[in-house]
Amino acid sequence: MLLRTASRRVASAVLVTPVPRAKAPTRGLRLRVVDHASQSAVPPDAVTAPEAESVLRPLYMDVQATTPLDPRVLDAMLPYLVNYYGNPHSRTHAYGWESEAAMERARQQVASLIGADPREIIFTSGATESNNIAIKELEAAIRPDTSLVSVMTVNNEIGVKQPIAEIGRICSSKKVYFHTDAAQAVGKIPLDVNDMKIDLMSISGHKIYGPKGVGAIYIRRRPRVRVEALQSGGGQERGMRSGTVPTPLVVGLGAACEVAQQEMEYDHRRISKLAERLIQKIMQSLPDVVMNGDPEHHYPGCINLSFAYVEGESLLMALKDVALSSGSACTSASLEPSYVLRAIGTDEDLAHSSIRFGIGRFTTEEEVDYTVEKCIHHVKRLREMSPLWEMVQDGIDLKSIKWTQH
């Protein structure tokens, strides 16, 4: 794997060796030399630099938060970071022309993944910016009664898939604009903006093994959907999003989309099998585990489980060598538990007990098995420490207790 085992000297060189697929790391834990000095732009004095220490990093099971760059994406981007650095809007020289050509190729790659025309793809800084552009469209409405429906394609917390095609059909028949934030869905499940009658779609680079800091918004041309630009300037991207398009980043996004189109079916099969393995093993070894979200209309790579009588953050702390996320209040800055779990009617104590497992393109069976083993061990241990588990074992109905208000 390209940069995972890089020492300080190697990391400063440019590596262009193509790697078809990331190799499974040993024992599921990745070795990396810790050296924060390498972040400085000025190379430190080799003589006085301290010995870098070896540190094992956690397994990564949090792909809904972000994904690593696919090595093929990095390969596609590197030339544009190093050699072909022209501004794609420069009209008068080869640097501009080759950069523009790369940008348009990337645009075609994104369009192809969702069944759109390249003229309908506008590059942005990410799905958040795309969402803002789409919602602001309300203010640019043609008719006073025009409204907008905005729905996530795949939910990032529980992995539930929304019935996009049905929603699209209803919106189309009622002449209402339909926007979907497809950040967690693009390249993972088949999407077609025409079959599903989608008018606006937000796309995120770093959720699909592409670079961070880039995304796109799909804006339907027929019938035309008018949007209002969030930022004004030089009129790039048909005036809908001024600012120099960052060629290396969009090349990365394009490459990520193309790779996703190739790998979608295989990834989905493999991830489904791993997800099944994780859920079965956990459910067979532990009682009182609930899977949150509709099990039928569900993207397999996002598994949200509630472990009754064990609080989420304490489980994350116990699973210190696996990178995970929780819907518990403790892990959010606001101390409010997950609004998604609340919306689907999950009991509040179960919302505090939820953990999200993310399985992605590079997740190995070994990593899943390790995570499951540790999870089972620590849930059992934390239940031994839990007054709620003790009360339930004694036959007490927790709902009958008058808890102290705090």
Add this chain to the structure above:
Amino acid sequence: VVLVDLSISLPAQVVDHYENPRNVGSLDKTSKNVGTGLVGAPACGDVMKLQIQVDEKGKIVDAKFKTFGCGSAIASSSLATEWVKGKTVEEALTIKNTDIAKELCLPPVKLHCSMLAEDAIKAALADYKLKQEPKKGEAEKT
């Protein structure tokens, strides 16, 4: 030897209370010498059960806890059981949540865990006192 660097997210003291637990368990709540405090609520994500065993001289000789809550909550209640041991019932009343928070290096967002631990101590002490005066009219207020 390999280390996993968690110092950026959780203080080492907090993790230590989970990895090397002391005083996790239960005392006989029906015993007259045992005071049991149960504070918090599952809906809040924080429930602490703290129990103390007091000898005839009014000294706390044993303490046990069980907690449903985050790492800081577990550590706060664990530390509370460590601190009450060896103290008299009156001395234990002086344990402050600020001391617990300071000892565990709790960030501001986790201060409520130390407050709940202080509540748990007080609840256990109150329960013990209640048990010492069974038929003498008005019970002490908790």
